[in-house]
Amino acid sequence: MGHAGHAPQNASFLGPVDLTDLDGLFSDREKTTAMRVRGFVDEVIRPNIADWYDRAVFPAEIIPELGRLGVLGMHLEGHGCPGRSAVEYGLAAQELEAGDSGLRTFVSVQGSLAMTAIHRHGSEAQKREWLPRMATGEAVGCFGLTEPTAGSDPASMRTRARQEPGGDWVLTGSKRWIGLANLADVAIIWAQTGEHGDGRGIRGFVVPTDTPGFRAEVIDQKLSMRASVQCEIQLDQVRLPAEAVLPADSAIGLKGPFTCLNEARYGIIWGVMGAARDSFEAVLDYAATRTQFGTPLAGYQLTQAKLADMAVAINRGYLLAHQIGRVKDREPRALTPAMISTGKLDNCRVAIGIARDAREMLGGNGITLDHSPLRHANNLESVRTYEGTDEVHQLTIGRHLTGLGAFTAG
Structure with a gap:
């Protein structure tokens, strides 16, 4: 979007809105990152977003492009993740959301939620299996915390995980407003393992979405986030091996x-x-x-x-x-x-x-x-x-x- 009539030739990379020399707060590398993402938004998102929004279509075909752009798990290091700074990630996020909030939300769900859960709380095997493919967009993740009756109060979740004598876990319950769930290859599902539902027994599980009993249904007729996808997940006796749990102590409880x-x-x-x-x-x-x-x-x-x-x-x-x-x-x-x-x-x-x-x-x-x-x-x-x-x-x-x-x- 041009602004030649409003700004001098050497204007801020943030355009005419920059009244306070915001440009001077950022390094050349940070601004280059922002402009690279802006170029993608201008080329791929802006020409198509009105149509995607009008038809309520999430353009899954851009997922590998986002991987090549380096914005999936952008702030994470190792296992194929880009390892960029928090400020660079922030600048990328604002450029993506200038295109559309729904498409920035994809990057957030993939990187800040699903990938971060594995990166921070997962086993080495879980990290090796999922993070490299998620960073490239080859694999998509979702994050199942919110439920139909538990939004702001996740400690009251009703999804339960029961460990059987042989070590397997069995998950039963439902999740709602879960971004990407119908597209996901892996879901991070949070479930109550304790008896009292006070949040202290909540654990996270790495759930391949092709596991029997896992079902994701798209929530239709939205007035917001139409170029995005949110789902309700049903977990019907989803059986997982013992190693599916996120093992780190940091993953215990809320x-x-x-x-x-x-x-x-x-x-x-x-x-x-x-x-x-x-x-x-x-x-x-x-x-x-x-x-x-x-x-x-x-x-x-x-x-x-x-x-x-x-x-x-x-x-x-x-x-x-x-x-x-x-x-x-x-x-x-x-x-x-x-x-x-x-x-x-x-x-x-x-x-x-x-x-x-x-x-x-x-x-x-x-x-x-x-x-x-x-x-x-x-x-x-x-x-x-x-x-x-x-x-x-x-x-x-x-x-x-x-x-x-x-x-x-x-």
């Missing part, structure tokens, strides 16, 4: 899936800024060429005020993402849940507000797929909900501030 969720939330902090930036650029171009009452929309004070507020908010969001990314690269253990929640909460709020405002500024034309903001706004309704609702993140921050947990009604 800390196992939460480690992966925090990786996904980190990517969202950056990703939604791509959707916001794309919405801003769409309406900036439109305002320059759309004439009303003999004057381009860009020449009206109300338009300029709205554009100014959008740009300031986007700059703030990038600065927040950058700070969190640098902390993650410098000392991952310093990255607190409150920090992740701050970024996910505020950047999602900012992005969805900008997408909605941009749609409004496009007038009636804004409800068509000729323009991206309403598509972004619809997608962001999902992004704002998954990996923790606003309320979950508010309570995470509140617990950090007060030392008191307030997640239950009592």
Whole structure:
């Protein structure tokens, strides 16, 4: 998307929205990574996304291309993974989400959830079997935590894993809103192994999706994330060998899936800024060429005020993402849940507000797929909900501030 009429020749790689020299925060290597992903988005995603969204099609044919692009498990090292920095991954995520949230979500589910679970908590054999193929896109993974009756409260999950005398595990239950499950070769399934359902007995299992009793059904008739795929999984006496469990102590209890969720939330902090930036650029171009009452929309004070507020908010969001990314690269253990929640909460709020405002500024034309903001706004309704609702993140921050947990009604 060109902006020659808006920005000087040596403009920031982030385009005309960059009011605060964001460009200067990033190294040449980081900017090269972003521009490489942007080139892929411009060539492959932008020409097709309106059609994919309209027909509710996830373009599975681009999965190997994403592997060659180096964005699958981008932040992981070893076993064929790219091993890039957190900031590079963040920049890649925002470029992908500038194309569409659903396609960034694929990268997040594959890398931040399924691959991270195996990389952080898996055995050496599990890593060797799955990670190299997942990094190239040859194998697809999904992450089964959420259930029809357990979203924000995963400790109440009803999926059960029973170990039999011979060592085999048998899984029974269901999962809902599981991205990629119908395409996946392997599913990371979290199940309760304890008696009391308090979360302490939750374990993760590496489940090949061709295992008898595993079934994934696509959730249709969505108003959001239409170029993505989410499923309900049914687990009917799924029998697994003893070595299917994720063996690391770090995978015992809810800390196992939460480690992966925090990786996904980190990517969202950056990703939604791509959707916001794309919405801003769409309406900036439109305002320059759309004439009303003999004057381009860009020449009206109300338009300029709205554009100014959008740009300031986007700059703030990038600065927040950058700070969190640098902390993650410098000392991952310093990255607190409150920090992740701050970024996910505020950047999602900012992005969805900008997408909605941009749609409004496009007038009636804004409800068509000729323009991206309403598509972004619809997608962001999902992004704002998954990996923790606003309320979950508010309570995470509140617990950090007060030392008191307030997640239950009592």
